[in-house]
Amino acid sequence: MEISHATGHLRVSDAEREPVIARLQDAYAEGRLDHAEFDMRMHLALTAKTRSDLAAVTRDLSPGPAPEAEEGEPTGEERLVAAAAHFGGFFTLFVVPLVLMLVYGKKSPYVRRHAAEAVNFQLTVLGVTILTFGIGAVLYSITWIVAGVAAVYALVGQPFRYPWILRLVR
Numbered sequence: 493m494e495i496s497h498a499t500g501h502l503r504v505s506d507a508e509r510e511p512v513i514a515r516l517q518d519a520y521a522e523g524r525l526d527h528a529e530f531d532m533r534m535h536l537a538l539t540a541k542t543r544s545d546l547a548a549v550t551r552d553l554s555p556g557p558a559p560e561a562e563e564g565e566p567t568g569e570e571r572l573v574a575a576a577a578h579f580g581g582f583f584t585l586f587v588v589p590l591v592l593m594l595v596y597g598k599k600s601p602y603v604r605r606h607a608a609e610a611v612n613f614q615l616t617v618l619g620v621t622i623l624t625f626g627i628g629a630v631l632y633s634i635t636w637i638v639a640g641v642a643a644v645y646a647l648v649g650q651p652f653r654y655p656w657i658l659r660l661v662r
């Protein structure tokens with residue numbers, strides 16, 4: 493919100509506060525503000541008298557989430573490696589996805605995302621199996637189906653997120 497000197501001294505309305513409050517909430521959720529600073533800025537936004545007071549609350553925040561690096565379309569090799577990360581969990585649990593993430597993850601964000609998702613999925617299923625003293629092993633038949641679906645998504649160049657898993661690896 494850019495404020496000119498001519499309008500900066502005008503009193504602020506509640507309708508003008510709402511987008512500033514929303515931006516502060518977004519910045520807090522993105523980790524750009526810690527809790528104490530978020531509280532302080534919220535107080536300043538709610539008690540601001542003029543437009544320039546309100547603009548000062550978010551002046552050092554970018555207008556939106558941090559832009560992510562442009563990736564472009566994944567290559568055929570990236571798609572195959574990402575699919576292999578999902579399929580690799582069939583017999584090796586998290587080992588093959590982890591190795592592929594470590595080897596190819598630095599070269600390709602696409603492969604890293606898929607491999608990290610596969611690692612997290614396999615670790616979650618392994619954890620459930622251990623915590624239920626083996627009863628969770630019934631899940632492994634389902635994991636083959638879900639991992640197969642994830643591999644197909646990877647092959648066609650689409651993102652995939654397993655539902656209901658612990659995301660330990662990013």
